[in-house]
Structures are given as C-alpha cells and as structure tokens.
Amino acid sequence: MTRLLSVENISYDVESSKDDLNLFTAQGLHFRISRRKDRKDLLKNISFTIDAGETAGIAGESGAGKTTLAKILAGIMKPNKGSIKFYPSLKTNKQKPNPIQILFQNNGEILNPLRKVNQIVEEALSINLKKMGKSIDLKNVPEKKEKIFAAVNFHEILRDRKGFELSGGEQQRAALARILAAEPELLILDEPFSSQDPESQLNFLNLFKKINEDFGTAMICISHNLEILRQLCSKVLIMYRGEIVESGPAADVLNAPRHPYTKYLIKAEEYGLSFEELKHMNKL
C-alpha cells in the first residue's frame, strides 16, 4: 500500500511504536522512473529506522538516488511502493504541524531573493504558531526569532538583507533559520556542505551538532563527503545503485567496512583508487 505523504500532510501514527525511541521508520521504499521507453528502478527496497534525536548519514555516489530518497523521506515525492511512518514525540501534547523539514543543497535558489531574512523567519514562526492553534502573539515572536538566529550564528547586520544580497553560506544559514522556526523533530539535510570552503564546512558541522544537542532534533544527512558523516552522524547507511548495501554505527561502517562498495568509497575519499578499481565498480 502506498502511503500518501506531503510536507503539509504527514500521516501520523500517533500510537507509540514498539520501541519508544523510534521516531521514523521507512519500510520497503521503492521508486521507479520511466522516461520514454526506459524504466529504471532508482530506489529499491529501502528500509531503516531513526530514533528520536539520532543523527544518521546516507552516503553514496552521484546518481545513486540520494536526493530522490531525501524528497521521499520529506514527503515531497511519493514512492511507488513502501511506507513511511513517523512517530511524533509524545512529550508535547500538541502535534507539530510540520515536524519533518528538509534543507536542500544550496544552489542560490533556496531563499526568496526579494524578501528580507527577518520577514522570512517571522512569517515561518507565525505560520507555525497559527497551525499549532496558538494565537499569534507577536510578543513571543521576537524572543523565538532571537533564539533561532543565535542558533545559526546569524549576525544582526545580515537580518535586514534580502536573499540575493547574501553569500551561499549565509543563504543556507538563513534557510536553516526558517526551517528551525517550524521546530522540526526530524531535519533532512541534502548535501548541506556542497560548494563551501573547508572553513565554512567546519562551521556548519559544528552548527548542526549544536542544533542536535540544543533542540534534540534528529537528523538525516545525505552527503558524499564521508568525513562529514564520520563527524556528524552516529549511524550511516551506504547506498549503491538504489539499494542500501551496508548500515550500522558510523564508527564501525566507516572504519571497518564490510561491503566492497563501502571499501571503494573510503578508498576514493583518499584518492587512492586505481583505474582498474574504478572501472570495475562502475561496470558491475
């Protein structure tokens, strides 16, 4: 049975799961694309679980279907087969309207270029309050906004700038601020570190760690940068040709890989592959 999902309309399973910690379960996700007469299974039988507050990484090369998976997990796209269950935390009585949020790869198109960052975040906060059935108490907004801007290290001078006036990294932090306004329980990050210099990557890494600690937000980080996953995630999943070929605690998988493809990825990271190895893996 296909479960209909959208960011606006996640189907909840409010009963507590067997495992109290379980926040998110993907079961047997399958996604197929058809172009003209070609058919390709982009995702095959993807299953995994995420606990509350857990950070999981998904690695694999370009074209492995990582972004498609991110969109399906966020509910933007519908899988052909499989189900996604989300167990919101029972700590809060009120269900959050948008508990799963996604931060896209920055390509300069993730922010409205003509609106001020301040307005963007304020609006997101108001919408969230409204959806939670609270009256929009404007007194509350500045305090929350301050907390969010502080969490993403967003300097005051930048807050009155418009999207197009910001650099790539600043845009991404502004987008992150907007996302945090929805108080997500699960944050999906799609290649959050692409097109950043090593120093900004380090800053972002610390930022995500801080968000995870301060807000207890669970994260799924999709990246081909293994070093980042090693530092950010407690658990990793390795994707190859649309399947998860290996998964487990990050330290185990990335330090003592078992699957040949994981070994290959680790060797590639060090630029230690020979032409034969490259060719072999790409022909399989």
Next chain:
Amino acid sequence: MLSVSINEVKFKGINPVRLLLENIKFDLEPGKIFTILGKNGSGKSTLIKSLTGLLDKKFYLIEGEVFFQGENILKMPEEKLLKLRRNKIKYVFQDAANSFDPLKKLKYYFDNSAGHKSDTELLLEYFLLPVQDELKKMYPYEISGGMAQRIALALALLANPKLLILDEPTSGIDSAIANLMLLKLKDFVSDGNSVLLVTQDLIFAKKISSKISYLADNRISSFSNPDEFFKIKEYSDPALLNFGKLT
C-alpha cells in the same frame, strides 16, 4: 613553461579602485601539477583568469607580464590570444555545465574539437561517459554537473594543450570521479605538459600536486611540495591548520 610576474590586478568599477592581487610571481615548469589553495573570495579565479587576458579590460587593470614560450601573453593581440587559448592553454571552469551554450547540442562541441574520433571515443570511455554518438544528441541541460565537468575536461584534453588551467575541478563531483580525474591529469603531465589548478579540496590538493601555494590577503605564498606545505604552522585558515595536523 609559463613565467608569471604580475605586480597588480585592480578592479575599477563605479566605486574606488580596489586592489585584488599584488606581487604574483611564479614559474610553472613542465611535467608538474601546481595547485593554488585559498578561501572563497580570496581571488583564486581572478588570478587564473588574469594569466591569459580573460579579465575584461573595462573593469580590470593588470600590471605585469606573463611569458609563455618566449612571448608576453598580456601584450598579445586578441586574435592571437584566442588562438593560444584554443590550442595551447586550455581552461576548464568551475560549474562546467554553464560553459556550454544551452541551445546547442553537444554535437557542436565534439564536431569543433580537435580530436580524432577514435581518440575522443577512448577518452570518453576512460571518463566512464556514454559513447560519442549518444552524447552528441544531448543538450547541455540534459546532463548532470559531474558529466559536464568530465566532458569539458575531455574536450580540453583533446586539443592537446601544453598547459591546462582548472578552476575547482572537484566541486560538485563525487570522489570516485575526482579520482579518475586525478589519474588522467597525472598521466597528462607525465608527457611534459603542466597543470595549474585552484581548489578548496585539501585531500585532492595533497594527492595530486607537485607543488602547492596559498592565496590570501591578495598575495600568493611561494610554491612548495605538499609535505612541506602542510607542515607550515602559521596558517590563518583553521581548516588548513587542522588538516596539516591530521596528516
């Protein structure tokens, strides 16, 4: 092979003239891969563009000399410069997908490339790309960023240049493909050619470079071999310092 001695590059817009680069002096020898590291906005791309007159003279003031095979490139007439960039000094820019005209099928680029069909085919196979006839039918927007990067590099190599200048060759591509590029570039310089590249990818720089330098505060450090380079302790860039400690 290429001897650079640029005193100043300045930007003149409506605003006051701004100094972008000063005292850029280095020599590129044959058979080696030279890498320039530096943060976003440090002027890496400006530097490589200034070498062959790619900066618009309306906006940029360049003072200095760049000698290639006994001739000062910066004094060459435009026509000769074009020829030089077509045959001897080839560039592959960051975001290669945008180097192609979206209204022209890739056939246009392959037909205009200098390579023989069989050479082209071999190179495409090497880069794990589809065969030429299949690629030729495609528009640039139909291919992925990683593919565009490989095609642009293949086309540049087909011209048989003496010097290849690459701007962030690994950005947006996964490490396996970057690995493939590394092997090809090492192969390319082993024939007595040179490569000059700018990147932020520290591991790539360490593995590929014969010599590395660092661009910061408008100036470039002298080129040193990778082991020495990462031993230096006084980098202002924490990522670089961190990396140096790890390796």
